[in-house]
Amino acid sequence: MKNIAIIGAGISGLYIANLFSQNSNYKITIYEKNSSVNLEKGYGIQLSVNSIKLLNQINFQKISVEDKFHPHKLDFYSLKNNKKICDLDISMFNSADTKYTTLQRSTLINFLKDGLHENIIHYNKKVIKINEEAENKEVSFEDGSSIKCDYLIISDGTFSKTKSLIANKEIKP
Structure with missing residues (x-):
């Protein structure tokens, strides 16, 4: 079974998690920097x-x-x-x-959330470092924890801070 880490629990991250969850060859975990998913009405x-x-x-x-x-x-x-x-x-x-x-x-x-297992999203997980050189990708978080994964999907927004960690440059509007 391959481990897939998804950074970001917005529409894209939740959608791709739903797709991969249909295949039992993958274990999916979503890491979200905020304490919850924004469900504010009006948008x-x-x-x-x-x-x-x-x-x-x-x-x-x-x-x-x-x-x-x-x-x-x-x-x-x-x-x-x-x-x-x-x-x-x-x-x-x-x-x-x-x-x-x-x-x-x-x-x-x-x-999108209802299509996933309840414990699939881990909140308060702000990415500070990504090591791509290892056999498995290693993602380090601001809280001191880290994870290893076979595949890493970055879907934390248009002006992603996580993408800039890989690209070694700041992504600006």
């Missing part, structure tokens, strides 16, 4: 047809119809004068089981 997310195809691989269809909305078009407005520029008929990209979807970010995160 919406838009999911294209391609992302729905991927999410359907882990039973996205299980999310209640009441929790999702499938808009037919998007309107584009100018920031300068607030006038409508155009609209885009996004329903033309839809199929029966893959539709452009909007929903609460917290609904998506809960769905």
Whole structure:
């Protein structure tokens, strides 16, 4: 069995953990720097047809119809004068089981978390060092602990501090 360490319990980290958990050849552990996953309501997310195809691989269809909305078009407005520029008929990209979807970010995160074993996410684990030279990758955390893994997936955000540990340069916006 191969050990996979995933850095970051956001949408990407939780999604890839769900995929790998379908294969018994892998043991997955997620390491999250925060004390919990942000489930604050009020943040919406838009999911294209391609992302729905991927999410359907882990039973996205299980999310209640009441929790999702499938808009037919998007309107584009100018920031300068607030006038409508155009609209885009996004329903033309839809199929029966893959539709452009909007929903609460917290609904998506809960769905992704619910697909995993409860003890798979380890919180308060801020990465400070990664040793790639060993046979197994070794990840050291700010709390003094460390782990070894066969595969390391870094999914802690666009401006990832962890990626900069490997790239030996700071990743900036």
